[in-house]
Amino acid sequence: DAGVIQSPRHEVTEMGQEVTLRCKPISGHNSLFWYRQTMMRGLELLIYFNNNVPIDDSGMPEDRFSAKMPNASFSTLKIQPSEPRDSAVYFCATLADSIEAFFGQGTRLTVV
């Protein structure tokens, strides 16, 4: 398995633009997490899906952020409109009932 795949790896966008981050989980992993990492706030859990259903989205900062998991092999995190304070590294992680949890390589987002 290629592991958790995130795209794009880097994204630079202008304030106000829509940004979509993508994650392909490891096959068979039924839980998926989106995290944001910054120097100031560390690793923040944004949203958690189990079997494609959002379980906890209390970490989503505001209505500008939305996440979907239309099927077991794909998830998106969308920011619309983007702001400079959204600049961070966004990680997707997936976990199976068999316990192991793995992270993708992350998307480094810069909003200018």
Place this chain on the structure above:
Amino acid sequence: ELKVEQNPLFLSMQEGKNYTIYCNYSTTSDRLYWYRQDPGKSLESLFVLLSNGAVKQEGRLMASLDTKARLSTLHITAAVHDLSATYFCAVYGQNFVFGPGTRLSVLP
């Protein structure tokens, strides 16, 4: 709400020395994870601890879990420079919450 704390947050140690990183968490959980992150990289899984008293070792790192005390430790034996990184513990309960990380620098 599940909270995870680590200490110390910063650790500078000399090669060859031993030290322990502590991870405390606020609610009952049966899964405790340790990860390593190098600058600019993703998080790499080190250990998964699943029961009270669990102990796992890999090279110079050993992790243990005390679920009654809600405490996990990551012990470093005879540190080497290659261990310099940030170490995170994470607790899986109703969600998957990470501690703030311990930035370790091993000096020659």
